């Protein structure tokens with residue numbers, strides 16, 4: 170520590186107490202990426218007394234978040250999200266330590282990639298429901314995708330089967346997660362920088378954040394309690410389905426003590442909260458990309474046709490469908506689901522490239538910036554799955570697989586295998602039976618959707634129109650007879 174303290178801080182915009190308030194709140198990843206030309210790839214900001222560094226390159230990210238994972242794996246204290254809105258049960262926001270480890274180990278136990286038969290069967294079943302729903306009301310594709318993604322995780326976590334047209338848990342999750350998405354980007358709320366503001370009474374004129382937090386808090390609590398209480402009731406009635414929660418509750422004849430029960434409850438709810446909306450964003454990107462790139466869609470359909478014919482694909486076909494696989498990677502790169510990843514926090518004073526990084530610094534990996542660096546991903550704004558097909562170039566770090574979409578080091582997304590499997594099976598199945606085309610306006614002209622995303626922690630394509638048509642009579646038969 171003594172040696173570190175004498176070192177300069179990394180470069181960054183110099184700001185007074187008040188000027189720092191104007192940190193970018195919309196599309197901050199683009200502003201941070203642009204700052205790279207001025208300050209480089211490690212940028213230091215001091216925001217109302219809080220040290221923050223933004224990492225704009227994969228080298229800096231891997232040097233710190235991966236190689237020094239022993240000290241860069243905590244999370245910043247998030248007053249708005251954790252204390253005020255009540256997401257303290259979400260283990261993705263827990264500080265590094267035994268409590269977090271306990272949660273993460275339990276998660277791994279139930280979502281191991283080599284233990285995937287159960288979740289793969291479920292993902293295929295829910296994809297088939299999606300195909301049926303798309304046949305009936307294609308214009309509601311956004312809702313159908315949301316339903317299917319939620320159905321997979323709800324089933325794995327709680328054994329809960331949701332109806333073909335959705336249910337109120339999905340609506341509850343949507344509302345609760347909307348709060349998280351809005352408050353999730355560090356910098357959106359002043360109270361994150363000045364935690365004492367949490368004591369301001371809710372009726373205070375400037376305390377709208379408290380009123381917002383209060384409304385979200387109720388939903389957040391319900392999200393963790395309601396499905397868990399439901400399952401305990403089902404266990405009493407003997408009507409439960411096997412799932413994470415029942416396996417854990419039944420694993421000990423003496424029952425779980427209240428602390429262990431809390432961990433099970435938190436992990437199940439975290440899987441649901443972290444695992445449905447994220448996947449929805451990637452799948453919506455797929456519908457958007459296919460609408461604007463019919464030529465890419467056609468190539469994918471040709472691959473499907475030559476490899477598997479007219480039957481529906483299965484997850485076991487994955488190795489034989491390289492172009493579909495590349496589409497999935499490109500979806501994650503083109504417009505990443507979490508453009509700024511999830512912030513890490515450094516637990517000790519550190520030194521990097523001759524600069525000091527003080528203990529407690531929030532570390533923001535600019536995933537969007539590394540995925541749009543033209544040196545690594547030539548012509549980065551273009552949706553181009555082919556970039557991943559050239560394996561020799563990929564080995565030289567040009568167009569390498571976009572693993573960074575799932576975060577880094579010890580906090581890397583533990584649901585990434587489940588996520589990639591689901592995205593793959595949805596992409597392959599939809600393209601087997603449907604064409605995704607431009608919708609027409611009232612004059613019969615094509616509507617070209619804009620590529621516009623929300624500026625939130627979880628970034629989604631903004632609402633757009635497309636026309637989802639069965640590819641043939643045979644395709645309709647396949648879907649209706651599933």
Ligand code: HEM
Pocket residue numbers: 260261262273276280322439440441443444445447448451506507510511512513574575576577578579580581582583584585587588
């Ligand atoms: C396209 C889909 C997904 C994307 C892009 C994604 C991305 C991420 C990212 C960026 C992180 C933070 C990593 C870090 O701190 O460096 C994360 C953490 C996490 N993800 Fe995912 N995720 C996806 C799907 C899922 C699914 C399906 C699940 C659950 C079934 C899941 C569960 C989690 C959990 C529990 C964490 C917290 C890990 C921790 O803090 O230790 N994710 N994810």
